[in-house]
Structure formats: structure tokens, C-alpha cells
Amino acid sequence: MTIVSLHGRDAFRTKGRPDDGRGEIFDQSPPVDDDQSAAPGRDDRARFARLVLPHLGDAYSLARWITGNRADAEDVVQDASLRAFRAIGSIADGNARPWVLTIVRNTAYTWLRKNRPSAVLVVEDLEAVETAQANPGEPDSETPETALIAKADAADLQAAITALPTPYRETMILRDVQGLSYREIAEVTGVPIGTVMSRLARGRNRVIKTIESSAS
């Protein structure tokens, strides 16, 4: 237990503040009037508890699906939580889940780019390839049986989703696991709703085909 939290703090110090100049200030001796201006108020903590903490489960789940790793996901969530805390004054009350997940997603990609650059796919390339390959009007000639899909087990499903290119995977997780609306997914992933819809359809169809081929 202690080891885990120590590791967490270390991780935070060494790589937790990538590009946010404020971190440096906090690490040095505080300016004279720091107490009033920079210290987070009680209100900030209360807002953080109300707006961010309820979404830790979804935050962790998204981070794990993006990084593919539990320990990395926890580091990402911790880092993202700090970013959210610093910005807590700037968001409105209400449904903060898309906002929290946006920060988690961006933090996860920053982390990936730094630690596993090969895992980050250039999204534009993917879309171009897909568009070139896609045959929009083509009906599914093979028509996998729904019964076959229903028989798949958790491991099949996990593997099929894990094998998806990241943009499809994150869209499918946000929709089918976490239940975000198309509009919210568009907000979190920073793409138009039309792109959300086509990614979702392609991701689901790929998963269906993977499940089908592993079952037959």
C-alpha cells in the first residue's frame, strides 16, 4: 500500500506536470501573497469533491482502455485530477462528466506520446484509410448471426475491443460502457458528431467481425 502511494507521488513529481508552467512556481518558495491568490479555497475543494470525484470510476476506466494498463491508468487519473482541480473554478456546475473525461483523455494521450510514442496512431491517417476502404452502401454479405455474438464471453469481447484502433476504441467505450451521448462524446474527443457516429459504427462492426471470426 505504502509502496503504491510512494510510487504515485514520485510519478507525479517526475512526469506529472508536463507543460503547465504553474507547477514550477509551486515547487519553489512561495511568493509573498501566495496565501490568498494561489491557495485553493475551501470552495474549490468542495467543488472538486462534487464535480470530479463522482467520475473517478469512469475516468479510470477510460484511462485504462487508452493506456491498456492499470498502473498507468492510475497515474493518468491522478495527473488529470490535478489538472481538473486547478481548473475547477472555470467550469460551470452541472454535469461535469464530459469535462472530466476530456481532461483524462488528453492526459492519457500526453502520457502515451511521452512513454509509448509508437502506440499513438495518427488519427488523420486512420480516417483517410478507412474512408478509402469503406464501401458505404455495401450490405453485409456475411451477416454474422446474432446468436453467435451473444455467445461470446468476456475475454473475447475484451480482446476484440482492445484490438480496435484507439479512436474507435475510445468512442465505443464512451458510448457503450459509459453511456455518454453523441454530443458529449463529440465534446470529449473533439470531433464532429458525424465522425462520432461513423467511428462508433466502424468500431462496433469490427468488434462484431472479430468476435464472429474467433467463434467460428
Next chain:
Amino acid sequence: MTPSMNYEDPRLPAHAYLDGELDPANALAVEKRLAVDPALAAEYGRIDALQRLVREHLPREAPPPGLRTRVETAVGMQRPRTQLARTQFSWRALAASIAVTAVVASSATSMLLAPSRSAMVRDGIVDAHIRSLMAPQPIDVASSDRHTVKPWFNGRIPQAPRVVDLANQDFPLVGGRIDVVGEIPVPTLVYGHRKHLISLSAVPESGRANSGPALSAVGGYNMYRWTEDGVAYWAVSDIAPADLDKFTELFRTSPPDQ
């Protein structure tokens, strides 16, 4: 005639329909196409099967143990290190005082407000019904298919409400939405009757004894309230009390949906 949606991929509306993302006109258009287009119906069946699979095997999860504490600690340490020693105590005291306040406040609240909580919920539900009538559409998910409406609730709230099909009794299901009543998300089903709408909200009230429907009227709207299996149901509408009574009876006596 509503112009039909123009998607590059004709299968996208089937996804959007299952996801509860279509407005009533487009939802109806998809339902009609599904009836006559076997390829689309097969696509629908596959997506539906996949979504069931995901719900079964990949439920939304709680954060792993320790993560919450870790995050709270991290946020608490986000202060100048030189101040840490001095401030740690006050934060601890503050946390304790918040905890005490919360306990005192919550018990005081439950003592003081217990009798009128029901009235507060009632007002909140009437407000939500009125607001829904003013909104461009009274629902977040439009579908006459209870197998679409119920799953729509699943990813959003802990417990999806009981959904029954009363189309043959002249109370067609129009869709569903989530209202927020007293800071609690409440699933609400919307049924039609002639040209009127009925909002049926299901408020979790665990531990409450079952009770039969009781009629009340708030601001020109009739309401029936009853409790069943730890859920308080509120039916609100501007239809005549006799019709609302009939609806209430039908809903209560219809077999569960699964």
C-alpha cells in the same frame, strides 16, 4: 413529412436509433425501414446483441481501491511545500469539521424535512413535467420500443425503471428522459394518450412500504402516486383523473417487461 436524414452510410441511423439519439420523426422513419429492410434489421440485431454483450461483461466500474484516497491526497498536497507543515493541521481540522457538520446537517435535515420531502419531490416532478412540455421535445430518448428505452437508461442511472407496453390500451410509449429532482437523477417514462402526454417518474425510495395510488392535483395537473418494491411512482398529466386512473391501473397490473 420530415426530410429523412442524409448519412454517407445508410446503416448509421440504426446505430443512432439503438443509442436513443434520434428525434421522434427520425426514430419513426427508422422503425418503418427496419420493418421492410432485412439487411438493416440484421444490422440492428447485431448491434443490439453486441450492446447486450457489453452491458453484461463490461459494466461501468468503481475506481480501484485506494485511487480516490490517492487523488484526494494529491490534490491536498498541491500546495507550497513550505506551507505544508503549517497547513496540514488546519486541513485536517477542516475535514473533521466538515464531517461533523455534514452529519449534523444531514440528520437535522432528515428530521426537519421528512414530512415535506414527499411534497418537495412532488413539486420537483410537476416542474419537470411542465418543463418537458415547453422543451422542443419532452424526451431524451424517443422510441415506442421498450427494449430501446430501458437499455437507454442503463448506462446513465443505477437502476433502469420498469417499462411496460401499453400501446394496445391507447397509451403508447413515447420515450424516456432523466429528470433531476432534489439533486437525484430520476428516470421518467413518457406515454401518450390522444394528444396528451403522461410523465411517469420512478423515484427510488428504498425501505418504503408499498402503497396504492393516491390522487392529488398540483397547479392544474393531476398526479397519482404509489409505491411498489421500494420505488415511488409518480404519474403526472393534464388528462382527466379518470383517464389517469386507468393508466395507473394498467401500468400497475401489466406484467413486468422481462
